[in-house]
Amino acid sequence: MSIFDSTTLKAAGIAQGPVAAAVETRAKIIEATQAAEDAVLSPRDPGAFPHDLRAALAARLATAGGEPALAERYLDKAGAMVALADPARDGVAEGFGTVVAFFDKAANRTRDIAAEDISSLQAEGIADADIVRLCELSAFMAYQLRVVAGLRLMKGEAA
Amino acid sequence: MSRIVHKFTRKVPHWQPRVTPVKLDEATEEQLDALQVTPSNTKVSEYVLTLAHDVESLKVRSPLFNAIMYDPGGMSRAERELGAIGASMVNRCIYCAAVHADRHAKLEKDTSVTDELFEKGEKADLSPRNRAIFDFARKLSESPVDAAPEDMARLRAAGLSDEEILDLILSAALFGWANRLMHVLGDPVRQEVPV
Numbered sequence: 001m002s003i004f005d006s007t008t009l010k011a012a013g014i015a016q017g018p019v020a021a022a023v024e025t026r027a028k029i030i031e032a033t034q035a036a037e038d039a040v041l042s043p044r045d046p047g048a049f050p051h052d053l054r055a056a057l058a059a060r061l062a063t064a065g066g067e068p069a070l071a072e073r074y075l076d077k078a079g080a081m082v083a084l085a086d087p088a089r090d091g092v093a094e095g096f097g098t099v100v101a102f103f104d105k106a107a108n109r110t111r112d113i114a115a116e117d118i119s120s121l122q123a124e125g126i127a128d129a130d131i132v133r134l135c136e137l138s139a140f141m142a143y144q145l146r147v148v149a150g151l152r153l154m155k156g157e158a159a
Numbered sequence: 160m161s162r163i164v165h166k167f168t169r170k171v172p173h174w175q176p177r178v179t180p181v182k183l184d185e186a187t188e189e190q191l192d193a194l195q196v197t198p199s200n201t202k203v204s205e206y207v208l209t210l211a212h213d214v215e216s217l218k219v220r221s222p223l224f225n226a227i228m229y230d231p232g233g234m235s236r237a238e239r240e241l242g243a244i245g246a247s248m249v250n251r252c253i254y255c256a257a258v259h260a261d262r263h264a265k266l267e268k269d270t271s272v273t274d275e276l277f278e279k280g281e282k283a284d285l286s287p288r289n290r291a292i293f294d295f296a297r298k299l300s301e302s303p304v305d306a307a308p309e310d311m312a313r314l315r316a317a318g319l320s321d322e323e324i325l326d327l328i329l330s331a332a333l334f335g336w337a338n339r340l341m342h343v344l345g346d347p348v349r350q351e352v353p354v
Contacts, residue, residue: 022321025232029329032223039215047213066304106343108302111251113343118177128178132212132344139339140216143332149303150328153311154321 003030007037008144011070012151019154033147040140041074048130049137052079053096058141059085060100061107065145098124099134106138161348164253167277169264171257172347180208193218209344224337227329234319234326237266238292242327244276245296246334252342255334291317296331 003023004015009030014020023030041058042051049057055077062071064087071085078085083094091100102121106113121131164172181190183203190211194203210217228239240263247256260273275283276293285293291313298305314324 018321019325022325025322026226026230026325026329028230029223029226032219032226035219036216036223039219043213043215045215065302106339110339110342111249115177115346118344122178129212131178132209133216135340135343136210136213136216139336139343142339143336145303146299146332146335147328149306150299150332151325153306153308154324154328156308156311 001034003027003034006030006034007070007073008033008147009151011067011073012148012155013069014151014155017155019151022154023151033144036140037144040137041077043133047133048126049133050081052077052081053084054137055079056081056084057100057103057137060087060104061138061141062145063087064104064108065149067145067148070145070148099126103134103138106135107142110142160351162351164347164349167248167253167256167260169257169260169270169273169277171261172254172349174204174206174254174341174345175348176205176209176345178209178212178344180205181211183208186211187214189218190214193221206341206345210340220336224333227326227333232322234323234330235266237263238289238323239326239330240266241272241289241292242296242330243334243337244273245293246300246331247338248276248280249297249300250335250338250342252334252338254341254345254347255338257347259334288317288319291319292327295327299328299331300335 003009004020009023014023041054046054055074059071059074059078062074063085075082075085083089084091084096084100091097098121102117105117118131161173161175186194193214194207194211207217229236240259243259244256244263247259260277264270264273272285272289275285281297295306295310295314298310314327319327
């Protein structure tokens with residue numbers, strides 16, 4: 001696959017010109033970014049978070065982060081979990097209230113996270129391995145969103 | 160006894176996980192394999208053992224991290240560290256900020272930039288180039304929509320090439336990732352030595 005077919009470069013609209021030329025010098029990083037996306041969004045062992053739920057949460061952050069083109073790519077894979085992609089919904093009706101509240105805070109108010117946020121997930125019976133999986137998803141999306149936003153600015157477009 | 164470190168420092172604290180890390184003697188073959196590709200393969204840290212819970216992510220993130228921070232060409236290593244510090248200060252990841260401020264000071268053989276940043280935050284007195292780099296990293300870290308065309312224009316006015324700007328975007332964004340693991344999954348602590 002060409003790096004220009006990766007989710008990140010497609011969502012940022014990078015195909016040619018000086019920004020594309022700069023990105024080609026870091027092709028290995030773009031390939032590794034796509035590998036990371038695959039590992040975080042559609043892992044072989046999804047734990048408590050199936051692929052459609054992951055895609056819905058990814059779309060949720062991309063929408064909240066002002067990147068509709070990126071959100072669109074994940075919305076397509078959100079299936080039955082698509083309601084969780086709406087940042088205005090708290091996930092309670094879908095049975096994911098605690099997960100969604102934590103996910104949003106880790107992604108968007110990272111500095112405010114405290115030990116109690118983790119212990120409240122544990123109190124809900126969420127396994128430590130699943131807490132790590134949820135953090136990786138929020139963390140990877142924070143990374144990808146910023147790469148897309150930065151590339152778009154480089155290209156000369158406001159986010 | 161240990162206490163949680165709340166202030167930015169270059170003295171790297173100990174990282175104490177909030178979840179139970181994978182036990183090395185109980186690790187699966189896939190986890191053992193992923194643990195070998197981390198930068199410090201002689202002693203596996205509690206942090207890496209914590210991330211081994213999600214072994215598929217861990218395995219792909221370590222080479223990505225190394226490529227963004229250390230691959231030759233583009234932006235200098237010290238300036239990539241400045242991108243990492245900007246993100247870590249926004250997210251108040253005391254541990255990441257300490258590790259990367261220490262690296263910045265060692266690479267530059269000078270502590271003045273990180274002293275100034277830790278003392279005055281965004282009001283720090285920096286060279287025009289460092290100012291443009293730090294401000295861009297800070298805004299991109301606050302929210303992906305906070306960085307604006309004027310910030311990009313300041314980077315170019317400060318003399319950064321496209322390759323350097325790309326490396327700055329990548330290093331600041333990468334710490335958006337690292338901070339959400341380090342700061343969320345554990346506490347930076349200092350062991351108290353009884354008098």
